[in-house]
Amino acid sequence: MTDTRQTEGTVPLGPDQFTGPTPDNALRDADRDAKASMVAADGTPLKASLARSLRRQKLRALMLVAPLLIFVLVTFIAPIADMLFRSVQNEIVVDTLPRTVAALQDWDYESGEVPGPAVFDAMTRDMMVAVERKEHTRLGSRLNYELTGISSLLRQTGRDVEDIGEVQLDAMVGLDPAWEEPATWAGMLTTPDYREAAAEWAIRADEGGRLFDEPPPRMELAEAAQALPLTADAYTDFARTIGTESQDSALEEEPWPLVYMSLVQDLRQFPAAADAFEGDDGARLAALVEALPTIPEVDTRAAFLEIDEEWADPQVWGTIKAFSPPYTPGYFLSAADLTLTPDGVEAMPEDERIYRTLFLRTIFMSLAITFSCILLGYPVAWLLANLPARQANVLMILVLLPFWTSLLVRTSAWKVLLQQQGVINDILVWLGLVGDANRLVMINNVTGTIIAMTHILLPFMILPLYSVMKTIPPSYVRAAKSLGATDFTAFRRVYFPQSVPGIGAGSILVFILAIGYYITPEIVGGTKGVFISNRIAYHISTSLNWGLAAALGSILLVAVLILYWAYDRIIGIDNVKLGG
Amino acid sequence: MTTKKILTLSTALVGFAGMATAQMEATESPVAGMEMADEMTIVSWGGAYQESQLKAYVEPYLEMNPDVSVTWDESSAEAVAGLRAQTEANNLTWDLVDVTAADAMRLCDEGLAMEVDIDEVAAPAPDGTSATDDFTEDMLVSDCFIPQIAYSYTFGYRNDVAEWNGNTPSSICDVFDLEAFPGQRALERRPHNNMEWALLCDGVAMEDVYDTLETEEGQDRALAVLDRIKDQTVWWTAGADTPQLLADGEVVFGSTYNGRLFSAIVEQDQPIEMMWDTQSFDLDGWIIPAGLDEPTLNRVLDFLWFATDTQRLADQAAYISYGPARQSSAPLVGTHAELGVEMAPHMPTNPENAQGAFVQNYEWWADYRDELDAKFQAWLAQ
Incomplete structure (x- = not known):
């Protein structure tokens, strides 16, 4: 036990001071002697030979740890990294509203005006498309984090947006019933090859029945469709969506009103486009061009304002624009009680700020718990280390027993003890120390959390302290006393400094465990004794704002790393000992 | 409109209660005879509610289909988060999920739940009424939702509080009146219901509650009412908290699900009474996760056809005091399976209880949840 102490005071030998060969030194030696071109027995230069054998060794070592490494990477680090990455991810806006995001580039929020018709057309x-793919409600929930009310706005608009193109659809079908036929559209816009493949697929699907799950063939646009850009674009979206969502081919489904609307728009802009088509298609399009004046115009802006007046609010458009980049600082700002508005970063309204307080409270309470663990754990650890083995063993079991009991049971037990009609209050009232009307409030607040968590985390303080104290030779204190030190001085100048590494180890363990604790504060913390982790859990499982949960988690992780780094700088991580 | 519907439902309930004798046979489901999986994972809430499902239709179904095995997962409280994670990981392990109406709407919105035609998945009533008409529009709040029961948030109070001088609370506003009814309260640790109740007690009419709550002043008004009892309130997160707190005498007044109070009062005989005034209605039912493979889906559909029929929903009411979602089930509701008490008076849908009931606006909450929650939590932390 004492021989480890003998080297104390002498300078520790680093790898470079060792005289014997170590793998690193050998490589360096070989490097130094390379000019002298030392060779191994087989004639290769010693350096190369050594490097090869070292590489082999390292590879073997790596293979030994590989199972654990892969396990940790795949099941722990990768999911956490993925989860934390969500704190900046924001592709949903540009994925769902690609045309709107592009059109909004030319609009300036500062102008204070509602965007022009081009933006409404794009929207x-x-x-x-989003409604057909059922993506608009999800986008609504995302943007609702930033501007309350967008969720219902998008849901309401989603219900009514189909009707916008309806008048033109009706007018076209009134003009020529063939416009209602899926085959008319497919014949006009797709290649013969695709139509053939889709027809064969339909036959197979009929034969296959319910178990048939082959995807329909991918739609290919005919050359002539280029003349009608909006129509081609809309039809492509239509064919792709029904292919993936409902496993239908474009040959059998009537296109969305959007396609009709696009065709009218295209022909108004390029009346000559009809010439690009031959036969019936060309004739039908020509007839449609002829009849264009009778087909009602669609004012998408007016239509949107009719669905909901909110669309006239530049704030809505500003929010969409502000959150159009694929990555956003929005979640991190929310986690710091700030918010990204079209006007820039602003503080949250005072009555909605919670996170800064929560972070500070989490750190303060974790420190308080760590401190009370030191206070309570130190004497116990000292007893454990100094009592005769028999008593020490009994004491050790008492320390470990709660450690083996379920966390929930221990926490619930505290509930029974601490509540106002609980055991402790009952005893105090019985003793006459407190009046029946003034029972102490010890639970559902900060006190409750600190008491319960101190108890739960105490073994994490006692065990490292004990293992360090066990290695402190009692002769040192005896020597100090024989040299005239009082009990207190001997403790302060001789014993305590030697136990500091144990305090360091215990404090780091307890503090890091405490800062991420969740179940105990949830049960005994009430409203003022909860930690930031309780909010993270709330956002993961109840509000489903995973981005914000990830941002809060990232901040917590960084905070712990910074504290660890600060600890290393101030006290030194080498001073932490989990045992002799 | 919903209140009206609940009244018709409950009239039927009282008119015919006790008349039911013979068990009605289940009809064959539309997927009968197709290839079906032999295993099914059902997600539910655990506790007495899951027990009622087990007794009323899972065990009978397994008796009819001895090859099938059912795995329970008690994760309904995290259903939306769980399904989202499973879908993103492309590893769907749940086959049928029991959720609240609000969660069903969210799952449907996100495309995580399968849209169903209620007439294709639920049997018509014995008299031939289609499932749509039997459940009625008020229950069918989402395209993905197959309703089972109507439950409510109600208040329970201790009937042995000396300071109350023999008075008992009878109105929701008594919750906020510390002078007449001193003592600790238990309220849920989220804004839902609490904000509405507070506004109702500040003179806001039922139909104006959500319009008022939309405004800053309205929210402040609600919080001001809650301020009156703030430091006399224990905020609960689990439905079992309130009955426990009431039984311990920690609180004298507390809100929770009516079924929990029923078991504390009737089954455990605690000195607790129910206050039905302004109970807040909510619905619970099934959703089918989107993306099940064909045999599993067939098994789920076969089970649902059986489990949501008129007789089975009525059977469930013999184990727990939640109102069956079908109108046609109401007359078949009888007595408690073990205690033999008449269940009708304990149903939230009972006309006497349903008087002055409040109906939550799920869509409104979908919009304002984040904002109000931030405000509420900040208020709690003050």
Whole structure:
């Protein structure tokens, strides 16, 4: 036990001071002697030979740890990294509203005006596609984090947006019933190859029945469709969506109103486009161009304002624009009680700020718990280390017993003890120390959390302290006393400094465990004794704001790393000992 | 409109209660005879509620289909988060999930739950009424939702509080009146219901509650009412907390699900009474996760056809005091399976209880949840 102490005071030998060969030194030696071109027995240069054998050794070592390494990487680090990455992810806006995001580039929020018709046209197209893919409600929940009310706005608009193109659809079908036929559209816009493949697929699907799950063939646009850009674009979205969502082919489904609307728009802009088509298609399009004046115009802006007046609010558009980049600092700002508005970063309204307080409270309470663990654990550890083995063993079991009991049971036990009609209050009232009307409030607040968590984390303080104290030779204190030190001085100048590494280890363990604790504060913390982890859990499982949960988690992780780093700088991590 | 519907439902309930004798046979499901999986994972809430499902239709179903095995997962409280994670990981392990109406709407919105035609998944009533008409529009709040029961948030109070001088609370506003009814309260640690109740006691009419709550002043008004009892309130997170707190005498007044109070009062005989005034209605039912493979889906559909029929929903009411979602089940509701008490008076849908009931607006909460929650939590932490 004492021989480890003998080297104390002498300078520890680093790898470079060792005289014997170590793998690193050998490589360096070989390097130094390379000019002298030392060779191994087989004639290769010694350096190369050594490097090879070292590489082999390292590889073997790596293979030994590989199972654990892969296990940790795959099941622990990768999911956490993925989860934390969500704190900045924001592709949903640009994925759902690609045309709107592009159109909004030319709009300036500062102008204070509602965007022009081009933006509303783009929004109509995006919304029609998003509704068919059922993506608009999800986007609504995302943007609702930033501006309350967008969720219902998008849901309401989603219900009514289909009707916008309806008048033109009706007018076209009134003009020529063939427009209602899926085959008319497919014949006009797709290649013959695709139509053939889709027809064969339909036959197979009929034969396959319910178990048939082959995806329909991918739609290919005909050359002539280029003449009608909006229509081609809308039809492509239509064919792709029904292919993936409902496993249908474009040959059998009537296109969305969006496609009709696009065709009218295209022909108004390029009346000559009809010439690009031959036969019936060309004739039908020509007839449609002819009849264009009778087909009602669609004012998408007016239509949107009719669905909901909120669309006239530049704030809505500003929010969409502000959150259009694929990555956003929005969640981190929310985690710091700030918010990204079209006007820039602003503080949250005072009555909605919670996170800064929570972070500070988490750190303060974790420190308080760590401190009370030191206070309570130190004497116990000292007893454990100094009592005769028999008593020490009994004491050790008493320390470990709660450690083996379920966390929930221990926490619930505290509930029974601490509540106002609980055991402790009952005893105090019985003793006459407190009046029946003034029972102490010891639970559902900060006190409750600190008491219960101190108890739960105490073994994590006692065990490292004990293992360090066990290695402190009692002769040192005896020597100090024989040299005239009082009990207190002997403790302060001789014993205590030697037990500091144990305090360091215990404190780090307890503090890091405490800062991420969740179950105990949830049960005994009430409203003022909860930690930031309780909010993270709330956002993961109840509010489903995973981005914000990830941002809060990242901040917590960074805070712990910074504290660890600070600890290393101030006290030194080498001073931490979990045992002799 | 919903209140009206609940009244018709409950009239039927009282009119015919006790008349039911013979068990009605289940009809064959539309997927009968197709290839079906032999295993099924059902997600539910655990506790007495899951027990009622087990007794009323899972065990009978397993008796009819001895090859099938059912795995329970008690994760309904985290259903939305769980399904989202499973779908993103492309590893769907749940086959049928029991959720609240609000969660069903969220799952449907996100495309995580399968949209169903209620007439294709639920049997018509014995008299031939289609499932749509039997459940009625008020229950069918989402395209993915197959309703089972109507439950409510109600208050329970201790009937042995000396300071109350023999008075008993009868109105929701008594919750906020510390002078007449001193003592600790238990309220849920989230804004839902609490904000509405507070506004109702500040003179806001039932139909104006959500319009008022939309405004800053309205929210402040609600919080001001809650301020009156703030430091006399224990905030609960689990439905079992309130009955426990009431039984311990920690609180004298507390809100929770009516079924929990029923078991504390009737089954455990605690000195607790129920206050039905302004109970807040909510619905619970099934959703089918989107993306099940064909045989599993067939098994789930076969089970649902049986489990949501008129007789089975009525059977469930013999184990727990939640109102069956079908109108046609109401007359079949009888007595408690073990205690033999008449269940009708303990149902939230009973006309006497349903008087002045409040109906939550799920869509409104979907919009304002984040904002109000931040405000509420900040208020709690002050």
